[in-house]
Amino acid sequence: MTAIGLGVIEQGFLWGIMVLGVYITFRVLNFPDLTVDGSFTLGAAVAARLIFDGHDPWLGTLLALVCGLAAGLLTGLLNTKLRIAPLLSGILMMIALYSVNLRIMGNKSMLSLLRLDTLYTDFAAMGVPGEWAVATFGLLAVLLTSALIYFFLQTEVGLALRATGDNEQMIRSLGVNTDTSKIMGLALGNGLVALSGALVAQYQSFSDVGMGIGMIVVGLASVIVGEVIFGNGSLRRTLLAVVAGSLVYRAVIALVMQMGLPTTDLKLFTALLVVVAMSSPLIKEKLVSRQKQRGGNQDAVARWN
């Protein structure tokens, strides 16, 4: 397998955990949560700082997850208790986290982890061939996360969470405190996003204060592309489609970079991709109705003949 192919798989899995987080807030909870841009970097910063200071990378990753949970919890509190609109709650947290992230990284915009032990060096030391360490670890992590989400969303609490995103009035009349479910969903989603940030920082051996910019759009692109291509018929299928969407997104990015698109244009390209993917149901509908019209004419012609 070429290095590019392996890179796509590695990135697809590691960022895939972020995509699962976005799926929870954006799709399950129906909450356009922009905290993601900040919490991805938060996870990276926390893990990088702890590893940089000589702590265990597993501890750093775990703490990154916990910090992400806390960030999501705060967004949820802003929205539910202080009644700030969903979009604005996320934006406020995103901006606030920018400063927090800089602080965590010791007021440096970048923290390098070169030649330091990470999860992957630990994992490779367990006997996985070095070249495959990241991909194997990523696969295990994304499978475990998907499985946990799959089971969680079918528990009583998980059903209530889904119903909160679907029909708030109805689930409140059935006795669910929707404030609590929103806070829980946002915490969970951002926890996963931060975990992904921690894994990515260790993968690329640095944490950068700007690495989360546009992460929500990347997450959306992956969720939507995955659902459009692989369908969302059942919960299991949707979760797999979302992870597959992350792989497809990385493959498309690798492809256009191969074709000579400069890295600086990536965000523009990602935004366009989301526009195309989001409008695809409408475009499909238009095409089908046009085909039907044409088909109707053909039938008429056939009758005359």
Place this chain on the structure above:
Amino acid sequence: MLSLVGIKKTFNPGSVNERLALSGVSLKMQAGEVVTVIGGNGAGKSTLLNSIAGVYPLDEGRIWIDQQEIQQMPEHDRAPFIGRVFQDPLRGTAASMTIEENLALALKRGLRRKLCWGIKAKDRDFYREQLSKLGLGLENRLTTRVGLLSGGQRQALTLLMATLVPPKILLLDEHTAALDPNTAQKVLELTEKLVAQHNLTTLMVTHNMADALRLGNRTIMMHEGRIILDLQGEKRQTTSIPDLLEMFKKASGQSMVNDRMLMVAGE
């Protein structure tokens, strides 16, 4: 059972849109009593039901269910006592979830939800049995997404969900108004069946005067946020629709202006 004392509610107080919705409503309902509520547009019927359910805080007044005072409780804390069906069939069910998932949500109405499996095997048999009573063939479609059902099917499902665990009081807010006449009739029959089966204390808003007199054992009429007529017992049995219209005129000083009500009254 249910008692309301001096309930007042004004929307948008102090603004140009200020609207007095309830101006001191008091009502006492016995256990098992089925009360129909009629009145023109903006009479406060829906506000009355929403106030009992706790959708918004009251300006004044108190509400008891049995011995418990509930007017301070948030909506979700009142769920153990109250089952609701809304006018819009889309509002009572979660469209992206399956029939069995919706029923599982209803089975836990007002109970603590835990991290255990949402739908258990033994629940499924119970759901099938309950669904088969609707006579819509839904018992074979447990894993169908509710969004694929028709409005009537969804309303029947909402009704089943509201009574799956019998509530202390059932609130029906013109729950057949958005359905076609045939479906409305079926849903109404189902309502009667479920109410009788569980002997439910019920408060039902309707715009259909014939239904209002035929169903249940008491009829109240509302106008401008007040109960202006309370019919029960023998007097109610001898009341006809024209009588009702006449009573409205006398009590409110104007004729019933709601087109829908006139139409139904003329049938």
